Amino acid sequence: MTDSQTSAADRLLEAALAHVPFDGWSGATLAAAAAETGIDPALAKALYPRAGLDLALAYHRQGDRKMQEALATRDLSTLKFREKVALALRLRLEQADREAVRRAATLLALPQNAPEAARAVWNTADTVWNTLGDTSEDGNWYSKRAILSAVHSATVLFWLGDTSEGSAETWAFLDRRIENVMQFEQTKARIKASPVLNPVLGLPFRLLESLKKPQAPGPMPGSWR
Known part of the structure; x- marks a missing residue:
């Protein structure tokens, strides 16, 4: 997109957020955002051809960017790696609008x-x-x-129903999920190091390690940098 198109897309998304609690991520929300910003409805449709779905996905991508920006302002040098991961997911949720995420989760849950x-x-x-x-x-x-996709998804669902002060229960839930992951990694390491367990139980891990990450951007999620 050109700079002007990017600016128009950002303005539409920002305006749409005020309408999401009432109309969800929908065509009605896109139309209201276009009217509010004075952007031609045809351009709005071109920028978000699937209307609410594309708006919701744009909001999700915006959350990823804001998380990166927030992490860039933090001193991570004294944190353990598990603490860095937990901080990243926490920062992402802290800047999110709960109702916008709830509506997006409902839309994206459709088959x-x-x-x-x-x-x-x-x-x-x-x-x-x-x-x-x-x-x-x-x-x-x-x-x-x-694994992190599963942790993030579970944490978001917990957060959507969390009424504790400062979402304290969500952060405790996130810590427990990451602790579960660490326990799995420790178990995997013990299996790989055991001459008794490794020949059989270690087979799935050896197969996994034979894979290679994507070597260029493509149609699959994720990217190589």
Whole structure:
């Protein structure tokens, strides 16, 4: 998109947020945003051809960018890696509008939108790992993003129903999920190091490690940098 188109897309998204609590991520919301910003409805439709779905996905991508910007302002040098991951997901939720996320989750839960939902969540996990400097080249590239996608999805669902002050219960839930992941990684390491367990139980891990991460941007979620 040109700079002017990008600006128009951003203005439409910003205006749409005020209408989402009433009309959801929908064609009505896009039309209201176009009227409010004075942008030609034809241009609005060209920028967001699937109306509410494309608006919701744009909002999701905006959340990823804001997370990156927030991480860039933090001193991460004293944090353990698990703490960096937890901080990234927490920062992403802290800048999000709960009702906008709730409406997006409802829309993306529809069967016809499942591929877009999976791609959006995977790209969030990909953004976290790339921002934190992930250098994995083998199957760990996939497993890290798959596991973090599950952690992120579960945390978002918990957050949507969390009424605790400052979302304290959500952050505790997130810490527990990451602790579960660490326990899995420790178990995997013990299996790989065991001459008794590795020949059989270690087979899935050896197969996973034989994979290679994508070597160029393509139609699959994630990217190589």
